[in-house]
Amino acid sequence: MRNLWQPFYLVEEVMQTITDLLNVREAAEQRRSIRSYEPESIPRADLAEILRVAGLAPSAFNLQPWRFVVVETPEVRAKLSEAAYNQKQVRSAPAVLVLYTDMKDTLENVDEVLHPGMDAAAGAAARKTILNSFASKGEAEREAWGAEQGNIALGYLLLAAEAHGYQTSPMLGFDAEAVKRLLGLPDHVRIPVLVAIGKGTEEGFPHHRHPADRIVRTA
């Protein structure tokens, strides 16, 4: 199943020629939570590029504990909708991205994320530092840590989707255990968010945010 995604690395060069992406401020300002979508499926190359950009998010120790399941088939979306308390956007959007984090997988395969620019000694030292820093944590604490990191990628993902002309709706209202069962995910993983994605057919609510002087101070 994973192999479906491999060929799309080939289209990266084509994607590089796109010059009409939104800048960061435009994407942040235009993005709204959207609950109603056109039914047409998202071209695979667009989804792959949005997820590639999301994956460029930084993470502590570069661990990248995030994983994604792209739910597109109507049968699975219908069951996902049930697990998400029948929120309208799960049935309406052509795809729902399940962002989960898996620190067990991450730490068992830590060599994959060590930077290839390090020599053997530096790599060994980095591996030891990483494993030591999690050695005293229980599984639940490790996975909670990974979930927190996952939301950095969520920030990237939402802006990348908007920049590519897609709207989104991040959701926390779902039965995580039911989603894991549906998708065959291990018990220990965390699911920071589901994200409905597609071409929106409504405007959404304008932003309502704290003024700067409520949330920023200097020292």
Place this chain on the structure above:
Amino acid sequence: MRNLWQPFYLVEEVMQTITDLLNVREAAEQRRSIRSYEPESIPRADLAEILRVAGLAPSAFNLQPWRFVVVETPEVRAKLSEAAYNQKQVRSAPAVLVLYTDMKDTLENVDEVLHPGMDAAAGAAARKTILNSFASKGEAEREAWGAEQGNIALGYLLLAAEAHGYQTSPMLGFDAEAVKRLLGLPDHVRIPVLVAIGKGTEEGFPHHRHPADRIVRTA
């Protein structure tokens, strides 16, 4: 102290005229963790705009539990450096952003984040839904939830900084209790990350990320 930030809302219109911001993909691709910076301080208008964009990040129930302390004065930076195990970038960067999350403040002032587009009945219902959903959680669990949301704003912040021509280094290596004492933050808050920010004077390491087929699958 907070009032220092208020006037910069006045420059938003000027900032809107900037058209050379990086697009989302460029910002994601160019961003590296940078540990060495030019000493010049960041114009207040740029910092205000970057934090404004960060604050446009979505959060569950629109709670926006994130808060920022901009640490710029040399004395406070020196003490912050000690609390961050003397990481080079804390002394090198002209500013360090302390991103903390405060669910106690958020829930005690929940009316501030209710959307003004709701009528009184809808607002009352939303307030009840929000408070009920946290009623069964203890303080630690509530604050951990808020910290997870904080990292959505971090994703936005890192891309906004890069788009405006500033480099960043997000850091998890610090003594959170020492940082709280230094800045006079309440015990209950969480600090998801410190972010050094400025004009970088090094290239940083190229990205090393999982290929898509390692972290994406379809269903």
